Amino acid sequence: MDRRDALFGTGLLALSALATIERVSAQETAPAETSHMHHGGHYQALADSAGVCVSKGQACVSHCIHLLGSGNQDMAACATSVSQMLSLCTAVQQLANQNSPHVPALARIALDACSDCASECSKHADQHEPCKACMESCRACAKECRAAMGT
CATH class of the missing domain: 1.20.1270.360 (Substrate Binding Domain Of Dnak; Chain:A; Domain 2)
Structure with missing residues (x-):
């Protein structure tokens, strides 16, 4: 594994972690009436x-x-x-x-x-x-x- 591959992998890992944190945060702060938005929104x-x-x-x-x-x-x-x-x-x-x-x-x-x-x-x-x-x-x-x- 060279340095470029390591940096690329680290970047992907960071993006994945950020997406997970954002998704969890959105679920925690979403109002109750939007809990069914996964069925299709506006x-x-x-x-x-x-x-x-x-x-x-x-x-x-x-x-x-x-x-x-x-x-x-x-x-x-x-x-x-x-x-x-x-x-x-x-x-x-x-x-x-x-x-x-x-x-x-x-x-x-x-x-x-x-x-x-x-x-x-x-x-x-x-x-x-x-x-x-x-x-x-x-x-x-x-x-x-x-x-x-x-x-």
């Missing part, structure tokens, strides 16, 4: 939709990278939009699962990223299945973002 549909978007987006960006590596530069804009969508939808999924009061504000930004991503993926959807699946999941997530924003 933003459950958004969390689920964002999760699908992340999964489909990861497959799409991997596909784009493969094509870029083969010299297909047409996929650069798609890879960029998917990458940006992934960052935001991951955050949306996490906050929606926590029923965070920040969800509506983040959903407004994620809506733009999902719309941009769906637009880019639509250019390749008839040729590449990962792009089509990503486009469809982004459209569904955009719909849930609008619902979370109350529009």
